[in-house]
Amino acid sequence: MPDIRPARVSGALVLNATYEPLCVVSVRRATILVLTSKAVCVADGEGILHSANDQLPVPSVVRLTRYVRVPYRTHIGLSRRGIFARDGWRCAYCRGPAETIDHVMPRSRGGRHAWENVVAACARCNHTKGDKTPAELGWRLHTSPIAPKGVAWRVLGHRTPDPRWADWLDLSSDSLALGRAA
Numbered sequence: 001m002p003d004i005r006p007a008r009v010s011g012a013l014v015l016n017a018t019y020e021p022l023c024v025v026s027v028r029r030a031t032i033l034v035l036t037s038k039a040v041c042v043a044d045g046e047g048i049l050h051s052a053n054d055q056l057p058v059p060s061v062v063r064l065t066r067y068v069r070v071p072y073r074t075h076i077g078l079s080r081r082g083i084f085a086r087d088g089w090r091c092a093y094c095r096g097p098a099e100t101i102d103h104v105m106p107r108s109r110g111g112r113h114a115w116e117n118v119v120a121a122c123a124r125c126n127h128t129k130g131d132k133t134p135a136e137l138g139w140r141l142h143t144s145p146i147a148p149k150g151v152a153w154r155v156l157g158h159r160t161p162d163p164r165w166a167d168w169l170d171l172s173s174d175s176l177a178l179g180r181a182a
């Protein structure tokens with residue numbers, strides 16, 4: 001079994017009418033979707049919500065009752081947290097805990113600020129590396145800096161996935177790094 005920590009539930013997964021995962025919204029927002037019949041709850045979270053004359057399980061996954069067209073984003077924006085998540089919060093050079101972002105080809109030498117040229121790094125390696133390339137230092141990258149892709153990344157970003165969402169998201173090895181290290 002994958003090692004997904006029970007998440008502090010901070011949101012609910014929204015599925016399109018076709019069961020395609022769309023996004024994560026607050027539990028409050030998901031509840032309103034259900035109460036206004038814009039969505040139905042397909043997986044309960046923990047706890048019961050009380051309203052004036054009703055009780056409702058906290059929704060963990062809801063499905064929209066009507067299909068919505070969503071422009072498909074293939075490009076996942078570069079973010080600091082995203083880089084840490086992709087690299088499992090480990091330094092790309094020594095595998096120690098990472099706390100900085102390093103440009104593999106230094107920016108001072110024309111390196112781009114893009115998924116393919118950024119890695120998580122510990123402060124010590126980052127400082128030692130300075131404006132050199134890994135090859136110049138005889139260092140080896142322990143990660144392959146590529147742009148993350150897939151439904152789980154698109155929907156979750158750096159969020160910790162709730163284990164109850166696993167049936168709808170392909171929580172395979174890559175995205176599981178998120179759950180472990182968030």
Ligand SMILES: [Zn+2]
Pocket residue numbers: 091092093094095096121122123124125126
């Ligand atoms: Zn390091």
